[in-house]
Amino acid sequence: MTQPGQPPTDLERAVTALVQALRAGGAAAGLAGAELEDAVAGTLAFLRRRLTADFTVDEFGFDPDFTEHVYLPLLRPLFHQWFRTEVTGIEHVPAEGGALVVANHAGAVAVDSLMTQVAVRETHPQRRYLRMLAADLVFATPGVGPVARRTGSTLATHTDAERLLSSGELVGVWPEGFKGVGKPFRDRYRLQRFGRGGFVAAALRTGVPIVPCAVVGAEEAYPVLGNASALARVLGLPYLPLTPTFPWLGPLGLVPLPAKWLIQFCEPIDTTGYGPAAAEDPEVVFELTDRVRETIQHTLYALLDRRGRVFG
Amino acid sequence: MVTGVGGELGGRAARRLAADEAVERVIGVDLRPPRHPLGRGEFVRADVRSPLVARLLRQAEVDTVLHMGVIATPAAAGGRVVQKDINVLGTMQLLAACQKAPSVRRLVVKSTAGIYGASPRDPAVFTEDMAARSAPRSDFARDSIEVEGYVRGLARRRPDIGITLLRMASVVGPTIRTVLTEYFALPVLPVPLGRDGRLQLLHEDDAVAACVRAVRAEPVGPCNVAGDGVLMTSQAVALTRRPWVPVPPLLDRPVQWLSRSAGVAALPRDHQALLAYGRVVDTTRMRTELGFAPAHSTRATFESYLAALRDRDRGPEAVTAP
Known part of the structure; x- marks a missing residue:
C-alpha cells in the first residue's frame, strides 16, 4: 500500500x-x-x-462460485418478476442422494431448463443444484459451452449421467431434446417422442428415483411460428426458430414474452425394485419411459387448466 | 531394463529403481546419454530399433521392461520423422524382442491420456475402457494409440507377461520442458476465444513415482494416471499473471505462424483442443488397483511449475542486480 x-x-x-x-x-x-x-x-x-483463480471446479467443470454470483443473479429476475413462476411439488425432489428430474422441453431456446434449475435452487429446502444434461451442440458453441459447464451441465451421455447420479447429484434431463424446443406453436404442450429411453436406463443402473416434472410457460415465452430449416442447415444448426419477435426485432427479439409460468414436480417413481439388470430389458425401459411421459403430459394439461390466462 | 533413460522421466525412473536394493540390476537404454548419473544402473548406448536390445534382453535375462522411450515432443527427438520412427518402430521392435525373450515377465509402458482426444462431444470423464470419439489429431497421441495396439498384440501372444499401460495426464513440473510448459511461458498467452478447457496435470515427480510403482505392483493393464482436481484453462492463465489475448478459431493459423516466426514455440493443434475443451480421466484404477496416490494435485503441480518459471525469469536480473 x-x-x-x-x-x-x-x-x-x-x-x-x-x-x-x-x-x-x-x-x-x-x-x-x-x-x-x-x-x-x-x-x-x-x-x-x-x-487470482481462487476457486475450484469439479471434474465436470461445475463452478459453484460463478453459478452463485453471476449466473443465478441474472436468472432470478426473469424467474420471479418476468415469468412470475409458481413452483409446486418441490417436496417430491429428494433431500439428498441421486435423483433424475425428467421434464418437457419447449420454447425455441432452452429457457425452461434454466428456469427449472432456478426453481430447484430457490425453492428446495436443501437448496440443491440441478445438474443438467445437454446436447453436444451446446458444448461445441463458443461462449455457450464454457458457461454450460461452469453452471453444472454436462454432455447427455449415459456415462456422464450415471457418474453424476451415482455420486449423489440431482440430475435434470429433457428427453425430447431439439424435437421439443423446435416444435411449432400449434403443437404446444404436446410431448414429442422420448428417444430410446436412455435416461430410464441410467436411472435403473444407478437405482435412483425418477421425478417427472411439467413446465408450463415456455411455449408462450418463445412461440415458434416457423422454422427456417434451409438456413439452419447452412449454419449447421438443428433448427432456426421464427417467433413473433425473432429475428424481426433483431437482438430485441430474444427477449421472451412475459408468459405466466408454472412448474410442477410430480411424485417420484422408484426404480430400485427393478434392479440394475433391468436397464438391459427393453420392455421395462419402454414401460417406464411411457409412464414418465404420460405423467408429464397429464400434469401439463392440469397445469394449463389451473393457469387460465396466458399473460395473467 | 529401462528404455528412454536419456529423457527426463526415463532417467529419473532408472535412478530410482537403481537405488532400490530389491532390484538386482538396472540397465538403461537410449541413444542419448542420461542427464544425471544412474547410480548403480548401467547405461547402454543403444537404439531400441537395433538387434542389440534383443541380445541384451537375452544375455542379461531381463525380467522387467519399463518402456519410457516414447517421445512426446518432436524437438526432443530431432524432428517429427525421427519421433515417429522412435515411438512406433522402436516400440514395435522392442516388443518383438520381449516376445522372443522368455525371461521377460513384466512390461510397463508409458502412454498418454491424449489417446482419448479432446472434443466437445466427449464425455466429461474418461475411464480406461473408453476410446477417443474423434481420432486425436496430435502426432504423439496417434503414436501412442499405435504403441498401445502393439502392446495389446504382445499381450495376446505372450499372456504370461504382466502388462501395465500408464496413460498419463500432461506432465508438468519445475524441470520438465513440454509443449504445455513452453506455452505457459509465452510473454502473451493466446487463448481460444469463447472456450475453456478442464485441465488435469501430473507432476513430474509423480510421473516417475507412478512408473516405479507400476514396476513393483501387480500388472493392471491400462491405467489412467493424473493429479487430483481440475484446473480450468482460464484459471491456469490467471495464475500465470501474464497478459492473454483471445484468439478466434479462424485466426489460429495466422497466430501460429506469427508466434513461430517470432521464434517462440507454437502450440500444436491437439493442445489447442486441450485448452479449448479439456480432458479429465478417471483415476479410480490408479488408486485401487495400482495402489498409487500422486503427491501433488493438479493445482499444486501447476503452481510448482510457475514458481520455477518465475525463478527462471528472474534469473538474469538477479545476476545484474548489485
Missing part, C-alpha cells in the same frame, strides 16, 4: 472508480446502507477470486 501523501497509482484509481460504480449501481437497484456495502464488498471479493 502507498503511504499517505503519495499520489495514487493507476490501479488504485481504477479500484476506487470500480467501487464508486458498484455503489451507484447498487443504489440504483434500491439497496442502501449496510446492505449496499455488503453487496459492494461481495462483488469485489468475487472479482478478486476470479482474478
